Amino acid sequence: MIEVRDLSIKIQNQHITKHVDFTIRRGKITSLIGESGSGKSMTVSALLGLLPIDAKVSGYVMYEGRNILDASVQEMASLRRQDIFTIFQDASNSFNPSVKLGRQLYTFSGERVGDTLDVFNEKMHVILDQLGLAWEVVEQYPFQLSGGMLQRCMIACAFYLEPALLIADEPTSALDMVLQKEFIQLLIRLNEERGTTILLITHDLDIVAEAAHEMAVMQQGTIVETGTVETVFLNPHHAYTKRLLESRF
Template identity: 85%
Template sequence: MIEVRDLSIHIKGKHITHHIDFTIPRGNITSLIGESGSGKSMTVSALLGMLPDDAKVSGSIMYEGRNLLDASDQEMESVRKQAIFTIFQDASNSFNPSVKIGRQLYAFSGERVGDSLPVFNEKMHVILDKLGLSWEVVEQYPFQLSGGMLQRCMIACAFYVEPALLIADEPTSALDMVLQKEFIQLLIRLNEERGTTIFLITHDLDIVAEAAHEMVVMQQGSIVETGKAETIFSHPGHAYTKRLLESRF
C-alpha cells in the first residue's frame, strides 16, 4: 500500500532518519517499533506531509502510484482527509475542551465524508454502542471523559470513516494496562471487520506481539530489521532486535 524508499530526514543539520526502507502492506497491521528518539514520530510526520518547515527530506513515499514527498500542501490535505486517519498519543490533545464531543465527532467523521447530521447521528449511535460507549457522551465535554473513553471516541471516528490507512502513533502510552489491552483489541477489530490497513507506532513489544502482522524495527534513525512479526519474535536477526526482545523478560 505504501512503500518508503531511501527516506532521509535532516533538521538543523541533524540526521533524523538515514536512508530508510519499509513497506506498509494493504490490509495488515504493521508496527514500527523503536526506543524514544529513534525517529519514529518524524517518520510519521513525513508520511502525513507534516514535517517542520526547516526539515530537509529526500527519498520517496509511494502511495497509489505517486510520491507523497512531491505532493503540494493542498494535495496532502486531500490525502489526509480522504485516505488517512490518525490517532495520536494523547487523545485529549485532539479535542477542543470547550466544544461538546458530539459536535467534534461529527467534524472528525460525518462531516469529513459528507454525511448530513441526521445520517451521522444514526450511524455513530450504532458505532458507539458497539464500542461500549453510551450515546450520552455526545452531550459531554472532553474533560468529562477519561483518556480511555476519548481514545474510543477516536476509534469510533475511524470505524465511521473507514480510512484506507489508520496511523496510530503511540496510542496507548497514556492509558493504563487494562485500557491499553481494550484499545488494541479495538484496533484488531477494525482491521478484521473493515479490512483497514493500520500503521501502529509503539515501543511496547507486548502490543506488537498481540496485534501486528508485520514489524519494522528502528534504531537511531535507521531501519535495522523488517519482516513478519511472528518470524522476528521467533528468530530475530539483528542484535538490537534481540536486545529489545530480551528486555521483555
C-alpha cells in the first residue's frame, strides 16, 4: 500500500532519518518500533506531509503509484482528509476543550465525507454503542472525559470513516495498562472487521506482539530490521533488535 524508500530527513544540517526503507502492506497492521528520538514521529510527519518548513527531505513515499513527497500542500490536505486518519499520543490534545464532543466528532468524521448531521447522528450512535460509550458523551466537553474515553472517541471516528490507512502514533502512552489493552483490542477489531490498514508507532514490544502482523525496527534514524512479527521475534538479526527483545524479560 505504502512503500517508503531511501527516506532521508535533515533539519538544520542534522540528519533525523537516513535512507529509511519499509513497507506498509494493505490490510495489515505494521508496527514501527524504536526508542524515543529514533525518528519514528518524523517519519510519520513525512508520510502525512507535515514536516517542518525547514526540513530537507529526499527519497520516496509511494502511495497509489505516486511519490507523495512531491505532492502539493493542497493535495496532501485532500489525502489526509479522504484516505488517512491519525490518532496521536494524547487524545486530549486533539480536541478543543471549549467545544462539545458531538460537534468535534462530526467535524472529524461525518463532515469530512459530506454526511448530514442527521446521518452522522444515526451512524455515530451505533458506533459509540459498539465501543461501549454512551450517546451522552456528545453533550460533554473533552475535559469531562478520561483519556481512555477520548481515545475511544478517536477510534469511533476511525470506525466511521473506514480510512484507507490509520496511523496510530504512540496511542497508548497516556493510558494505564488496562486501558492500553482495551485500546489495542479496538485497533485489532478495526483491522479485522473493516480491513483497515494500520501503521502503529510504539516503543512497546508487548503491544507489537499482540497487535501487529509486520514490524520495522528503527534506531538512530535508520531502519535496522524488518519482517513479520513472528520471524523477527523468533530470529532477530540486528544487535539492537536483540537488545530490545531481551529487555522484555
